[in-house]
Amino acid sequence: MEVTLTIDGNTISVPTGSTILEASQVCGISIPTICFHTATTSNALCRICVVEIAGQRLLQPACIVKAAEGMQIQTKSERVFRARRTILEMLISSVDLSDAPEILALVEEYGAASDRFSNAIRREIPILDDNPMYIRDYSKCVLCWRCVQVCAEDAQYTYAINFSGRGFLTQIATFFDSTMPASTCVFCGQCVAVCPSGALKNKREFLLEQGVTPDQISTMNSGRKKRKTKPE
């Protein structure tokens, strides 16, 4: 079954159950996303994908709202642009986006001013380096939830991480801030794989970026590679 709708003046038909984001891809219209990921449950929390739908008072997130028969959607209205630009301006004033090229591209595209907000508190947290597999640099965390989700029901069912705090001061955290090895983490790497902003980074990659040479990295690990030999 199909539904027919209009996006930015283009009339298209898409399978019933398609989201507006999926429908936009059918007619080549680009809608920005940040928290959306094909492998995680969509929570529509970044709101950067909001679009204007005729007859609806508020802007709607394209990643979860289903295309409906006769829907008329504007993805480039003034209200949409203001919301997207302001979200980006607020985000860049809060966290370090230097490792988030896709988000930086959006900042550029929407003309978001990185210095719009002065005297603005940033989320600046010292890097957590407590295991040999990955580092956590939450000054770069955009709170997209992907890592928490893949550690939970979206993939691993390991539940090593959740949140601390509330509101602007929300952070990703372990139980009573224990180290990763002391948590239920099994170092599967799923969280690192889905992080959009470099807040979770493979330890080796991090060390190489810091200027540590491959040989030096080998030396760090070599102790662990020795096998025990049985006494004769």
Next chain:
Amino acid sequence: MAEFDIPLLKSAIRQFLPLGRSGLLPSLHAAQNIYGWIPREVASEIASELKIPLADLHGVIEFYNLFYNKPVGKKIVRVCTDPVCALKGSDQILKHFCAANQTNPGQTNFDKSITIEHSTCLGLCDLAPAATINNMAATNLPQTGEPDTLSMPVSQVYGSHNLLTRHCAGNKSTTLIEYGTYAALQRALLMRPDAVINEVKVSGLVGRGGAAFPTGVKLEGAYTAEGTQKYIICNADESEPGTFKDRILLAYDPHLIIEGMCIAAHAIGANKGYIFLRGEYSYLLPGLELALSEAREAGYLNNKFDVEIRLGAGAYICGEETALFEAIEGKRGLPRIKPPFPTTSGLFGAPTVINNVETLCNLPVIFEIGAEAYHKIGTEKSPGSKLFCLSGDIARPGLYEIPFGHTLRELLHMAGGLINGRSLQAVLLGGAAGTFATSAQLDIRLTFEDLRKAGLSIGSGVVMVFDDTRDLRDTLKRLGQFFAHESCGKCYPCQLGTQRQKEILERIADGKIEPGDTERLKDIGWTMTDASLCGLGQTAAAAVISALDNFPHLFLADNSAN
């Protein structure tokens, strides 16, 4: 491990084990009642008993204001510094109290005897300045901060009508004997559910929590929804600054609420009800539990429909219906995406009718006098009577029950006008999430339709009065601080926007507005209004945008206080 009496904890939470994850908030409350805070070992034990992942449990403790994962003082004092209490000098009281106890706001003193904190609105605005001391209400605080005695707050109830407040004038809870029988329920039980729903539709009753959704339509949605397990929830999480009407109903007439829940349960076929009570109203628990047991004894609550109380833990966002479900389910109070709506998928995914305390209290009234008689009260589009909460610079703060249709001027006159003969500067209608009315708008009728046309809101019925000596920039700053404190942090517009808005309002209140600040406030405000995931973010800038429109002088660079 030996430091904490774990067997004591185990026996305290045994009753919650069958609830699984849903037993988390009750278990954390029980643990906190034993230890004063929630140590790591205790949290670990609860996680093990309830079979909850440790990180998840940590996230829940961290979310709620009233749960502490660090040691706190034996005495916990929370002094409200939201707008109304601030008008009555609460900043100075907090300062004085801290100095007298050699500590600072948000800290515990050296011998851990006392912790003193800022609090958001405690629902005691008619008795401001107010605080809670070890969860007991302390009202009309003297400037020294120390209350003489701690007792149940005594509110004044006024107004021409007493359909809802008939038992609220005596300043004590109404027993079942004093209440009489649940005659309205008995009438409703003789009707088929769809007839009950129709009666509510004919009455024209809409929700009284702020969203004004037609109650009959809500009942119908849950009635027709698929499923045999359905719920009625009484939203008693009243936390909107300036609102205290539900506290008065909960304290003085619990049977009116219970009877309303029973009528709603019959309408949709619910077998279970919850009263979700904000954590800061825990002093109302004994009275509510007593009323529930009286209702059970009389057979009104039985194995066909029974009601359980769940205590919140300090989060304004849990007044949002889906966040409230999350709290009962034992999670961080984060709102859900809608659709699906609660009437089809609500608490535990089941069809749920969730209504404000005042809304439920209207149901027995409707079935007592009949829908047509009810509809004749008020106006055609706004039938019935409404509870208005008057506070601030008004001569007679308190609860006013009047029919819809009176003007704002008439209501202020009923309340004795401005104190000390001062003149009116502004009225904040609807609470922190509301809008400012000016002295030019006093002849607007207090109805949904008239206010909407004027770009104003009834909200929960807050009428917060500011005289001409008040610095509204200070008020806006506190409203900004409120929303930043209460934002759940899920969606970007509100998580980031409430923080940025607060920072700008703080510097404006300091007389340090910067070029571009009004544009920033408008961009932030409209982004939150248009794009936030839930009603908190969608209304977090309402008062600011209203002030930008009505009081532009507040945002001028050279502006001094008045």
